[in-house]
Amino acid sequence: MTPILEIEDLTVSFDGFNALNHLSFQMQAGELRVIIGPNGAGKTTFLDVITGKVKPTQGRVLFKGRNLRRYSEDQIARMGIGRKFQTPRVYLNLTVRENLELAAARHKGVFATLFQPLSREERDRLHTLIDTIGLRPKANFPAGLLSHGEKQWLEIGMLVAQSPDLLLVDEPVAGLTDEETHLTGELLVALAESHSIIVIEHDMEFVRQIARTVTVLHEGSVLCEGSIETVQNDPRVIEVYLGA
Ligand code: ADP
Numbered sequence: 020m021t022p023i024l025e026i027e028d029l030t031v032s033f034d035g036f037n038a039l040n041h042l043s044f045q046m047q048a049g050e051l052r053v054i055i056g057p058n059g060a061g062k063t064t065f066l067d068v069i070t071g072k073v074k075p076t077q078g079r080v081l082f083k084g085r086n087l088r089r090y091s092e093d094q095i096a097r098m099g100i101g102r103k104f105q106t107p108r109v110y111l112n113l114t115v116r117e118n119l120e121l122a123a124a125r126h127k128g129v130f131a132t133l134f135q136p137l138s139r140e141e142r143d144r145l146h147t148l149i150d151t152i153g154l155r156p157k158a159n160f161p162a163g164l165l166s167h168g169e170k171q172w173l174e175i176g177m178l179v180a181q182s183p184d185l186l187l188v189d190e191p192v193a194g195l196t197d198e199e200t201h202l203t204g205e206l207l208v209a210l211a212e213s214h215s216i217i218v219i220e221h222d223m224e225f226v227r228q229i230a231r232t233v234t235v236l237h238e239g240s241v242l243c244e245g246s247i248e249t250v251q252n253d254p255r256v257i258e259v260y261l262g263a
Pocket of ligand 1: 033034037038056057058059060061062063064065141
């Protein structure tokens with residue numbers, strides 16, 4: 020089976036410095052993959068290159084077998100790669116439901132956002148999504164009244180509303196309470212039943228909650244990959260990351 024994401028010998032240089040250095044990576048559809056690594060390991064650049072924000076200096080990124088090199092960031096998003104940044108970007112004056120409706124419409128293009136109402140089926144899907152992200156009691160609240168954790172879930176919902184095949188989620192639990200962190204883990208595990216997901220995260224307890232396979236980046240390459248137990252007990256990982 021063709022992997023959903025395949026990265027071959029990827030190097031990204033900034034002024035001669037290799038932020039990514041001959042990195043290879045593979046992921047099958049339906050995987051929930053966690054990426055960890057010390058500051059400067061190349062995690063952000065890794066996401067930037069998958070979304071097309073940064074182009075490879077060398078090597079290839081294949082999404083469902085298609086080389087992404089020729090495509091713009093917008094085209095790549097439309098091909099089915101969605102990214103959630105660390106800071107929530109929701110519309111504070113719109114309600115939870117309106118934020119989700121706007122995200123779903125925007126995915127269909129500017130014209131649709133302005134002129135085409137959502138279909139019955141699309142509305143039903145958003146209705147279910149509001150339950151999935153745990154915001155049913157606040158569906159008609161302006162997003163500005165949500166807690167930081169709830170805004171994170173809303174933004175994850177807005178991403179899902181755009182029907183991506185691959186979700187890239189950057190540090191989703193930074194600044195959340197323990198309870199919100201746990202609920203975020205449950206949400207990502209639930210979404211992983213129908214999406215492929217890459218999560219970048221530092222919080223090791225959270226990583227233990229959600230991870231099936233962990234990839235450790237170090238100095239722009241994959242240092243080690245495997246189950247959470249394998250990674251935690253690898254002396255190289257302990258030296259560069261966990262022991263720090
Ligand atoms: P991480 O997200 O793991 O902290 P980054 O991908 O942000 O790592 O950065 C990897 C390395 O590449 C760092 O040493 C960083 O300073 C460098 N880097 C990232 N982006 C740029 C850039 N636009 N120009 C120069 N150096 C960069």
